[in-house]
Amino acid sequence: MKKEIYWAILKRIASSVLVLLLLVTFIFILVRLAPGNPAQKYISPKLSPQLAENVTRSFGLDKPIYVQYYTFVKNLFSGDFGISYNYRQPVFTVVKDYFLFTLVFSIISFVIQLLLGYMFAKYSFSKPGKLIDKLFSKSSIIIFSVPTFVIGLILVYIFSVKLDLFPTSGIKSIYHDDLNSFEKLKDYFIHLVLPMITLSLAGVAVFYKYLRDNFDSVKNSSFILNLRTNGFTEKEIFKKHLLPNAIQPLISIAGIEFGVLLGGALLTEIIFSLPGMGRLTVNAIMNQDFPLVIACSFIAGLMMVLSNLAADLIKIKMDKRFIKGLLN
């Protein structure tokens, strides 16, 4: 049995690496497809042809394509992303701060989504058919279909414009550096409440709906009836038997959602002007800053692949029967 588990894990990791390589190839092809030489920004028309050739050679653009590809892949995987055109700094230092913010923000939002979704689903499952249950179900569908930016703007309107409770943009106030550390934390907190609600609301609705439907569909299956006639309490049935069966498909969706969140929540960042990866990527694409675009896409894809891998590994640990599906 153990050997099978190891084989399955190895196969899964190998397929992730393959997808990652395909991703890198795809980014390489896309960037080369763009009109214009990638080194064009450094060559002005007044340069003499020899200097222009020197610049092109220093970027390695006169070597054949597969050599360029090989250096590209090698650089990406060793963390050397090059120098950004716009910021005139190594891409790594530019991306570092933005990525840290996105990481913290996404992790907190993801945890909130899971917890709230699970709590609401469990609460409405314990009172099936009553008013609260119907209210939650209908409102989760409504919240799920309204687009994120509309929810964000409505929240900004209600809380910032009318009630004047929360600030509308950024993560720090102007006077942030003058406060002591406890006030600094409170300042961060107040700035992040509205973006957090905007980002998490759609996720909470999705998780709630999924969990509720799964609970409903598992509740009427025969093994639950069997357990109930044998005299298990409802709490035990729920915790040990209902929950693991219902959570299984949720984990794959949670993995995808976490990967998407880590890639950069674009719309929320643009509404609230947060310094995150989404805005960095879009600005880089608009300014045609290719090293930055490559690095951001690579990081976003890497996060997606990693979170899918983590979701699959969790599923392997929870239910050994999943291995059969992986090994085929």
Next chain:
Amino acid sequence: MILVLIIVFSFSYIIDLSFVFVVLIKSFFNNSDDVYSQLNLTVADNILSLLLIVLLPVFIFSSSKVKKIFAQPLKFSNSILIILATCFLFAPIITTRHPDFQKNISVTKLLPPLSSVDYVEMNEKSIKSTNNNRLKSIIDKVIPNSYNENIIFIDSAIVGSDIKLYQSGVLIDIEKNNLMMLDNQPVIKSKLFIFGSDEYGRDVFTRIIYGSRVSLLVGFGAVLVSFILGLSFAFIAVERGGLVNIFLSRLTDLFLSFPAIFLVVLIIALFGSNVISIIVVLGFSGWMSLFKVAKSEMLSVKNKEYYLSAKLVGLKNINLLMKEIIPAILVPVSVNLIFQLSNVILAESALSYLGLGIGTEYPSWGSMIEAGQRYISQSWWLIFIPGLTLAITLLSINEVGKNINKYFNSAIR
């Protein structure tokens, strides 16, 4: 029934429009160059809507199959979709104004919903007609343009022995003989802005109805593209099998793991943002789920007897696909397509919100929300009303998808 409502509300406009149509046909036989020079997009739009509103009931009530569809009871979500479809087809007749019509912005800008503005019209004699062409003058009078110099919006007026007209507090200079008069008093009509006006004085109601055209066009186009892509990939994967299957599965995993927003933004920033590129890009980013559903359904059809016998008889692949497979897999695929439609409409409005959408010549709901963002403290309706229509559209599409799912799947059970 909705058609009857539309006809009732804009009857006078339809009469005028049919008059234009008749004159158009008549002058078409006289001298055709003239007609071609007058046919711009707005005129063609209006004429087409008129033709459709006359022909569509005839077409519906003549064929019995289509009549059966219309005899079913009406649910709320279905009715929303029917309203959208009528907005798509008959947009110029529902609102008799042009979506970009701006005049006298100081009076008409940023009005709250259900507000009306007074205006006076210029006299028949004083309209400068530089062209003696009868067709052009008729077209200019009836079909709305984006600029009309014969209408003057006013704020307030003092009418007595001496007529004074004010625009936002400033006296304007108008010759008394030029205004339309009735018993020596100027005729003051009023124009109603149902949903208010935006910061350039344009009517929000008209822009929403014209914006529904953009959403539906991009939505159906992208769904069609992803339908063709997903179906053909699934068919190739199932027919050849083996290595091609594995390769295509890995390809879909790749597309799923690459963040779709960046791909879309990248391609739009590289190749420009017009309708075709947006339809193609959104279609290319959404075929993955269709591929998985279609592949699993096709695998179950592949071993059935009628499929094997059709293949042995010698049907070519394309015929095989059309005649045997599609009727069998139609139900789950169409459910998937409907949810894909709601995703695409959402994505198109998000792209317009970011500024990468269709462009500025046609109003889109996302760009209306983006433009209204700056006035959030004074005009809530600029954001709220497009957002509400967007939410209602998406909700009703999801509801229709769920209903189809429930209807067909419960029938099997």
